[in-house]
Amino acid sequence: MQHLTLRQLKVFEAVARHLAFSRAAEELPLSQPAVSLLVEQVGKKIFLTDAGARVAASAAVRSG
Numbered sequence: 001m002q003h004l005t006l007r008q009l010k011v012f013e014a015v016a017r018h019l020a021f022s023r024a025a026e027e028l029p030l031s032q033p034a035v036s037l038l039v040e041q042v043g044k045k046i047f048l049t050d051a052g053a054r055v056a057a058s059a060a061v062r063s064g
Contacts, residue, residue, distance in 0.1 A: 009059070012038050016056045019046045 004012070014024035016039070025032040038052030048056060 004055075009055075012052070012055065013059060015039055015046065016048055016052065021046065 011024065011028060011030070014027050015021060018024050018027070021032045021041075038049055038055055040047045040049055
């Protein structure tokens with residue numbers, strides 16, 4: 001997995017929490033980002049990839 005910037009992690013966290021690009025974009029001062037490294041989109045549903053789930057779990061443990 002490539003190294004992620006803090007900004008990319010913040011975008012990922014918002015997408016992972018909302019499971020929606022549009023809701024994450026509303027929360028952040030961004031247009032709908034193309035976040036594809038750690039999430040998958042099937043139809044209109046968004047799912048975390050295995051790597052994305054590991055990042056989310058690790059971030060939750062460290063922030064909690």
